[in-house]
Amino acid sequence: MPRPSLNETAMTGAERQARYRATRAAGSPVAGVLRPVEYAAWLEALPNNQQEGAVAEAVRAIVDLDLFELQATGPPRGFGRD
Secondary structure, three states: OOOOOOOOOOOOHHHHHHHHHHHHHHOOOOOOOOOHHHHHHHHHHOOHHHOOOHHHHHHHHHHHOOHHHHHHOOOOOOOOOO
């Protein structure tokens, strides 16, 4: 399924890359990333009969992750930073 266009014409690869780099440079969050708060809401919305299942355990593990420690580290060399 093709991506929806923002304009009448499709963006070129260079335009898409420039938009991506500008978004990253501005420090804006990347779209499509679920936050731990959303996972917590998902966990609370699970029916009672699924609270002890494998899905609940996996979501609980995601909620318990400390993402602030990961955000403090930068990407490894080779990701446009060297």
